[in-house]
Amino acid sequence: MSVNKVILLGHVGKDPDVRYLSQNQPVATxxxxxTERAFxxxxxxxxxxxxxxxxxxxxxxxxxxxxxxxxxGSQLYxxxxxxxxxxxxxxxxxxxxxEVYVDNFELVGRPRNVTEQQPQAVPETEIQ
Numbered sequence: 746m747s748v749n750k751v752i753l754l755g756h757v758g759k760d761p762d763v764r765y766l767s768q769n770q771p772v773a774t775x776x777x778x779x780t781e782r783a784f785x786x787x788x789x790x791x792x793x794x795x796x797x798x799x800x801x802x803x804x805x806x807x808x809x810x811x812x813x814x815x816x817x818g819s820q821l822y823x824x825x826x827x828x829x830x831x832x833x834x835x836x837x838x839x840x841x842x843x844e845v846y847v848d849n850f851e852l853v854g855r856p857r858n859v860t861e862q863q864p865q866a867v868p869e870t871e872i873q
Contacts, residue, residue: 749826751845753799754853755779757819761803763812773808777801777821777845800844802828807847814852824849 758776765771776798783794801823803811815821825847834840 751823751825751827753777753779753821753823753825753845755799755821755823757815757817757821758798760817761808761811761815763808771805771808771812773801773803773811773815774844775801775811775815777823800842801825801847802844803847803850807850820853822851822853823847 755777758778761773761775763771763773778796778798780794780796783792785791823845825845827843828846829841829843831839831841
């Protein structure tokens with residue numbers, strides 16, 4: 746038995762790049778940052794904050810939702826699986842990249858760039 750499961754909670758690094766492949770199949774790609782807090786260990790040594798960047802890939806309906814609602818700075822909870830791709834660059838050098846293929850996701854909190862309008866009070870003179 747084996748398990749390939751990734752759970753991430755982080756902030757989107759750039760707006761999703763959405764492309765449409767054959768048969769109008771949407772795919773969205775973007776980066777997600779997860780950060781480990783800084784701390785001081787038992788010996789008094791300070792360990793600095795550390796940020797990891799993850800390459801995220803969404804397909805189908807998830808990609809369409811990403812295109813409409815996910816923006817740079819959005820906080821996301823993601824469940825998915827790791828996939829590693831290989832290719833040869835122009836110089837015939839073999840390259841690798843590891844991506845998270847999203848199975849399930851949820852927008853967490855309010856997007857940073859959306860302001861909620863407050864209802865304005867109606868003056869008493871307009872009520873009568």
